[in-house]
Amino acid sequence: MTFDETTIALPPPKPLSLAQAALFLDLDGTLAPIAARPQDVRPDPRRTSLLARLETTLGGRLAVVSGRTLADVDRILEGRITAVSAVHGLVRREPDGTIHQAAPHPDLPEVARRFGDFAARDSGLIVEEKGLSVALHYRLARAHGPAAEALAQELAAKTGLTLQHGDMVEELRTPGPxxxxxxEAFLGQPPFAGARPVFVGDDDTDEHGFAAVQARGGLGVLIGPPRATEAKFRLPGVEEALAWLEAAL
Structure with a gap:
């Protein structure tokens, strides 16, 4: 996907109207600050209460769309939200609780082993196995970033796994949704069908979400510093994102 470089200086979104809206919200960097380690993000009463009230007001037209596993999303959000897309779209739980999941790529164990060998050089390197992908985090060992990226590129070329660059993380995922x-899948079924979609996210992995909602006349909101993006609006950080959502209630 290519991003329009002219959209870097983005205005803030107008006050959010929940009437006829469907919300698709990323988690890390959007609803929760980025943590040094993935496991350091924990439940938060303000966030859980906000999502519960939004889901009720919207009649269920709210989904969390995250790169985390489904179990991890449920841990952080205390199991409050049913409609969840996890592992960057490879897992989807529908509003009725039905779960759709891709089949794992056979080379993921080898990638986990290679990432593990690489991580042994520095305690700040963290390998996160998600079942359908493997991530190598280097936020606590940033000097190893270029080598981590080179290793991920090598393994992607060798295995056919999809390489996904994130914020201080290289991830190899099973090809798929x-x-x-x-x-798109959520919008094709109740209670989302016919609603105006709003996608809020912070990372490159959210660009497909921005494109999907805007193709339907919806709204893409980038969270974080300015960068090239498909989104048309921007808020500076997590606090501003939460405040924008709270003001809609």
Whole structure:
């Protein structure tokens, strides 16, 4: 996907109207600050209460669209939200609880082993196995970033796994649905069908979501510093994103 470089200086979104809206919300960097380690993100009463009230007001037209596993999303959100897209779109739980999941790529164990060998050089390197993908985090060992990226590129070329660059993380995932595909799937069924979609996210992995909602006349909101993006609006950070959502209630 290519991003329009002219959209870097983006205005803030107008006040959010929940009437006829469907919300698709990323988690890390959008609803929760990025943590040094994935496991450091924990439940938060303000966030859980906000999502519960939004889901009720929207009549269920709210989904969390995350790169985390389904179990991890449920841990952080205390199991409050049923409609969830996890592992960047490879897992989707529908509003009725039905779960759709891709089959794992056979080379993921080898990738986990190679990432593990690489991580042994520095305690700040963290390998996260998600069942359908393997991520190598280097936020606590940033000097190893270029080598981590080179290793991920090598393994992607060798295995055919999809390489996904994130914020201080390299991830190899089973080829398959994206966050944008999950948004499309949700919008094709009740209670989302016919609603105006709004996607809020911070990372490159959210770009498919921005494109999907805007193709349907919806709204893409980037969270974080300016960068090239498909989104048309931007808020500076997690606090501003939460405040924008709270103001809609």
């Amino acid at each position: 994206t966050k944008g595909d999950s948004v």
